[in-house]
Amino acid sequence: MKVFIERITTNHTFFMREVDHFNFFREKVLPYLCKVVRNKDLRIWSAGCSSGEEPYTLAMIIDEYFGNQKIWWDSQILATDISNKVLNKAVQGVYSNAALESLPSLWKLNYLNKIDKDKYEFKDNIKKEVIFRKFNLMEERFPFKNKFHVIFCRNVMIYFDEQTKIDLINKFYDSLELGGYLFIGHSESFARNETKFQYIAPAIYRKI
Numbered sequence: 001m002k003v004f005i006e007r008i009t010t011n012h013t014f015f016m017r018e019v020d021h022f023n024f025f026r027e028k029v030l031p032y033l034c035k036v037v038r039n040k041d042l043r044i045w046s047a048g049c050s051s052g053e054e055p056y057t058l059a060m061i062i063d064e065y066f067g068n069q070k071i072w073w074d075s076q077i078l079a080t081d082i083s084n085k086v087l088n089k090a091v092q093g094v095y096s097n098a099a100l101e102s103l104p105s106l107w108k109l110n111y112l113n114k115i116d117k118d119k120y121e122f123k124d125n126i127k128k129e130v131i132f133r134k135f136n137l138m139e140e141r142f143p144f145k146n147k148f149h150v151i152f153c154r155n156v157m158i159y160f161d162e163q164t165k166i167d168l169i170n171k172f173y174d175s176l177e178l179g180g181y182l183f184i185g186h187s188e189s190f191a192r193n194e195t196k197f198q199y200i201a202p203a204i205y206r207k208i
């Protein structure tokens with residue numbers, strides 16, 4: 001079964017994928033959350049995170065955005081995937097020079113250590129922002145105690161039929177705080193009249 005799951009899923013991912021989402025997150029979502037999040041505990045979920053490029057990018061954006069105010073925030077990124085193989089790579093936080101090419105050079109300097117000619121590893125302060133866990137999005141109930149402020153589930157639902165997608169989107173809705181955001185992949189869609197989400201921008205939805 002494990003080998004089967006690894007085989008049927010595509011884990012392809014890369015840093016800064018669908019970069020307009022990351023810009024929206026920095027320019028619109030974080031300023032909003034700064035104003036409304038009580039206790040300064042920011043909860044973000046990267047669902048279907050593959051080898052970690054998406055959650056680590058979010059961790060760097062958050063760190064850069066908060067700057068020296070970061071110490072007052074208890075931000076946490078939960079990153080889940082069904083595949084052990086990609087999660088093992090993600091936890092290591094080691095990426096090749098080529099994989100990191102699209103990152104601003106300042107990020108490379110601030111957030112990664114060079115380990116040899118071709119490899120870099122995320123510094124501990126970024127690694128500790130991301131919690132990697134195995135989780136199957138097909139689970140009937142989501143086991144999370146607290147609701148999230150933002151969910152990224154991009155380029156995952158391409159494998160799912162319409163009903164499965166709607167069920168999942170509705171579970172995401174229930175798992176979000178009011179005002180929270182859902183990001184899906186640009187090439188993905190779902191029947192909007194079947195959910196309570198409000199469309200905000202391409203592949204961005206909001207619980208209002």
Ligand SMILES: C[S@@+](CC[C@H](N)C(=O)[O-])C[C@H]1O[C@@H](n2cnc3c(N)ncnc32)[C@H](O)[C@@H]1O
Pocket residue numbers: 009010011012013014017047048049050051054080081082083086135136137138153154155156159185
């Ligand atoms: C193409 S990658 C997307 C990675 C990243 N979100 C992105 O947009 O670049 C899709 C990931 O979804 C995961 N996935 C597929 N079905 C899943 C399921 N039922 N539960 C959890 N993860 C799943 C795969 O293992 C794969 O790593």
